[in-house]
Amino acid sequence: MEKTVDHVRLVKGAQLGDKESLDRLTEVAGERLRVDVFRLVLQEELAGEIVQESLFEMLRVLKDLKDAGRFWPWLYKIALNKVRLHYRAEQRRKAVTVSAAAEKAAREGGEAVMAGAISEELKDIVIGAMRRLKPRHRAVLTMRCYREMEYWQIAESMGCSEFAAKMLFYRAKKSLRKQLARFGFGKGMLLAALVLFGKLTARSEAAAHLTVSAAAMKVGAAAGAAGFATSASGIVSLATAAVIAVGAAAVTSGPAEVSATPGAISSAQIAEQMGGLREGVEESWSYYPQGASGPVMTRLLRWDSAEDQSYCQWLQNGQATYYYDKRVDTVHIRNSRMWRENLAVWRLPTDPPELSEFLSRVEGRIDGTQYIRGDGAGLLVIARRNEADNYSRVTRQFNILDEQYFLYNWPARTKRVDSRDAMHKRGWAYFVVSGRIGEKEVSGGGRIPFVDSAGRQFGPWVRMEIGTVKVGDNGVEARVYDGERLAASYVGGSFFAGLGRPWMGLHTVDTVRRDAALEQIWFETSLKDGEGKAEVALSAGRTKATYTIDMDKDVIERIGFLTEDGREGELRFSYVEETGPASEEFARPSWESSGRAQRRGPGMLWMANLVNGKW
Numbered sequence: 001m002e003k004t005v006d007h008v009r010l011v012k013g014a015q016l017g018d019k020e021s022l023d024r025l026t027e028v029a030g031e032r033l034r035v036d037v038f039r040l041v042l043q044e045e046l047a048g049e050i051v052q053e054s055l056f057e058m059l060r061v062l063k064d065l066k067d068a069g070r071f072w073p074w075l076y077k078i079a080l081n082k083v084r085l086h087y088r089a090e091q092r093r094k095a096v097t098v099s100a101a102a103e104k105a106a107r108e109g110g111e112a113v114m115a116g117a118i119s120e121e122l123k124d125i126v127i128g129a130m131r132r133l134k135p136r137h138r139a140v141l142t143m144r145c146y147r148e149m150e151y152w153q154i155a156e157s158m159g160c161s162e163f164a165a166k167m168l169f170y171r172a173k174k175s176l177r178k179q180l181a182r183f184g185f186g187k188g189m190l191l192a193a194l195v196l197f198g199k200l201t202a203r204s205e206a207a208a209h210l211t212v213s214a215a216a217m218k219v220g221a222a223a224g225a226a227g228f229a230t231s232a233s234g235i236v237s238l239a240t241a242a243v244i245a246v247g248a249a250a251v252t253s254g255p256a257e258v259s260a261t262p263g264a265i266s267s268a269q270i271a272e273q274m275g276g277l278r279e280g281v282e283e284s285w286s287y288y289p290q291g292a293s294g295p296v297m298t299r300l301l302r303w304d305s306a307e308d309q310s311y312c313q314w315l316q317n318g319q320a321t322y323y324y325d326k327r328v329d330t331v332h333i334r335n336s337r338m339w340r341e342n343l344a345v346w347r348l349p350t351d352p353p354e355l356s357e358f359l360s361r362v363e364g365r366i367d368g369t370q371y372i373r374g375d376g377a378g379l380l381v382i383a384r385r386n387e388a389d390n391y392s393r394v395t396r397q398f399n400i401l402d403e404q405y406f407l408y409n410w411p412a413r414t415k416r417v418d419s420r421d422a423m424h425k426r427g428w429a430y431f432v433v434s435g436r437i438g439e440k441e442v443s444g445g446g447r448i449p450f451v452d453s454a455g456r457q458f459g460p461w462v463r464m465e466i467g468t469v470k471v472g473d474n475g476v477e478a479r480v481y482d483g484e485r486l487a488a489s490y491v492g493g494s495f496f497a498g499l500g501r502p503w504m505g506l507h508t509v510d511t512v513r514r515d516a517a518l519e520q521i522w523f524e525t526s527l528k529d530g531e532g533k534a535e536v537a538l539s540a541g542r543t544k545a546t547y548t549i550d551m552d553k554d555v556i557e558r559i560g561f562l563t564e565d566g567r568e569g570e571l572r573f574s575y576v577e578e579t580g581p582a583s584e585e586f587a588r589p590s591w592e593s594s595g596r597a598q599r600r601g602p603g604m605l606w607m608a609n610l611v612n613g614k615w
Contacts, residue, residue: 011068022059029075030055032147037079039142039201042131050086054079072149076157080139123200126193129179137172144169145212146198173217191217281384283310288379289318292350295452296505300338312410314338316505318452319427320420324410331410333418335450336554337507343525343534345517346510349381358517421553422577427454430576430586433464437561437569437611440467445586448575449503450554460503461588462495466610471495472589479591498604502554509534509549512556515604516540533557540608561611569611 007028013021033054038047057078065074130138136158143149143157155165173190180189194212285299300314304326315322316337323332340346345359349372360366372381423429433444444464449455463472470481478494480487498515500508509525516523516538524537536547542565548558553575561569 007071008068011062011065011071015063015065015068026055026059029058032072033075033079035201036076036142036147037083039130039146039197040080040083040135040138042127042138046086050079050082053082057082070153070156072147073153073156076139076143077159080157083135123196125180126196127200129176129182129193130197132179133172133175136168137175140165140169140172141176141194145194145216148216283382283384286349286381286383288350289452292379295455295503296348297452298338298505320451322410324414328415329413330415330417333416333420335420335424335552337502337505337510339507339509339551343509343527345513346506349383350379355514355517358520359514362517362522423575424450424553426579427451428458430579431555432574432576433462433571434574435569435571437466438567442466442569442571444471447586447588448500448555452503452505455503459588460496460501462499463589469610471610472591474589474591479589494603495606498607500549500554500556507551508554508556509536509551512536512547512549519604521604527551540605543608543611545607545611559607561607563611567611 007025010021010025010028014025030051033051034047037050037054038044041047041050054075058075065071133141139158140154143154144151149157151162151165151169154169155162158165158168160168176193177190180193191212198212281303283301285301287297288294289297295318297318298314298316299312301310302313303310311324311326313324313326315324321334321337323334323338324330325332338346344363344365344367347356347359347367347369349369351369351371353371356367356369356371369383418425428447428449430447431445433442433446435442442464444462446460446462447458448460449458459475461472461474463470465471468483469487472479472481473495475496478490480489498512501511502508504511506514513523513525513536516536519540522539526535526537527533528535532551534549534551536549538545538547542563544562546560547556548560549555550557555575556573558573559571561567
């Protein structure tokens with residue numbers, strides 16, 4: 001921690017508008033971030049850009065910091081987010097050679113101190129070993145070893161529990177030892193390598209006289225045990241790992257740890273580190289950048305017996321859906337999320353048992369997917385399925401920086417064919433709703449993002465008028481007006497239940513059926529031959545609803561209703577391919593707080609309630 005600067009005083013002064021305090025705080029923060037961000041990204045120009053962006057963000061939201069004593073963890077969190085956003089936007093970072101990184105680090109820092117004492121070869125080895133670490137490992141080593149931050153501060157910066165921070169530090173040290181061992185160095189080299197790296201990346205001769213204390217290297221017995229349990233040599237069962245790692249964000253069971261080095265990583269490398277696929281085995285990756293209840297990114301790896309290696313057939317990330325046709329070495333970028341050709345509902349390892357059990361009853365088969373509990377951002381679950389539908393799995397709790405796994409990673413020679421329509425290339429679209437329910441006309445519209453990245457700027461909303469009833473969902477809160485009277489107000493939104501949400505990572509046909517299963521609503525699925533359409537027929541009490549889904553565009557075209565007493569109705573959806581200037585017709589619903597108690601929405605049953613005139 002900073003020993004000579006009273007950063008608490010500077011923060012409080014800056015928040016009160018004292019220009020001198022603000023200037024000094026910016027100077028101190030910039031000096032510290034320049035060193036630590038470089039240690040994280042190991043690219044001088046990129047580090048400078050991230051520092052500038054972080055400082056701008058700091059100045060913008062400094063007034064929102066409630067506890068000045070937590071300034072450094074708060075600032076580190078801002079910087080780490082900037083790094084994550086960079087990797088996400090760029091998709092891969094430009095490689096920097098080991099020698100160039102070593103020369104730049106030495107030129108900017110401790111070369112004068114270390115000259116003649118340490119060979120250039122050793123410098124290259126240390127810089128190279130650090131470059132091969134995961135960004136989150138470099139981050140935790142920087143915060144703990146060079147800034148002597150407490151584990152609670154590291155946890156706050158990285159968005160995890162204190163115990164998880166200790167585990168992460170343990171695994172970072174273990175990973176660095178492994179890299180050093182590749183050059184013949186034993187365990188005793190770890191501390192020396194950390195000291196040398198700190199000196200090489202220091203910004204002044206005075207700062208290069210650093211040490212790494214023995215106390216900073218300790219994590220505690222429990223975290224060490226948990227870190228060992230999640231390493232390659234400490235494979236344990238899920239149940240055992242859960243007992244060892246009580247309080248940690250996730251558990252691990254399975255083969256060797258997978259590298260998360262930024263940039264593209266080949267399927268062959270993944271297969272090698274995971275222990276390798278074999279013929280007849282399929283491996284699926286499910287990654288939840290915002291947690292298990294948020295969007296899911298997926299990879300599907302298959303075995304190529306001719307080339308005796310695995311390859312990535314499907315990839316769905318926050319930008320698009322990719323399908324690799326290995327026969328012609330071509331990647332197709334598609335409108336739709338993937339779906340099972342046998343029309344089985346797509347299962348996720350985070351599906352609660354009651355959902356899986358109901359789906360098994362509907363489909364008349366037992367799916368081998370086992371429930372994995374995971375909380376917090378960055379959950380990654382890797383599962384393997386063999387020909388007998390048996391599973392083995394490995395789960396990891398990764399830092400959000402590791403989204404690079406779900407970036408575009410086929411060889412440059414592979415042909416790319418983008419078959420998306422205009423609205424899917426854009427990532428979102430407006431839609432118009434029309435139809436009738438009984439004698440009541442229905443009109444309305446909304447906006448739908450197709451991918452997670454578009455959803456952050458062009459979020460979902462919907463509003464409809466059914467006679468005198470007005471329905472509105474702005475993505476945060478849902479409301480129903482009966483005439484001019486507020487009939488209901490639901491927290492968290494409600495009226496996208498039962499509608500398509502491809503931005504969450506699954507095809508609309510699966511989203512609709514999974515929404516139904518959550519409400520224990522029975523359904524049947526069929527494909528309309530030659531039309532590229534699917535029909536999902538639901539039975540919700542006295543109401544039957546039939547969804548017509550365009551499988552290529554991944555959207556709902558029509559919902560037809562029929563009640564036991566003979567009343568009929570339908571909702572038709574049309575999607576706007578091109579967008580012009582925003583009009584009142586496509587204005588997101590907004591309202592002041594009603595001040596009345598809000599309640600959980602009815603989920604998918606809102607449409608049955610609508611048909612039957614109940615709210």
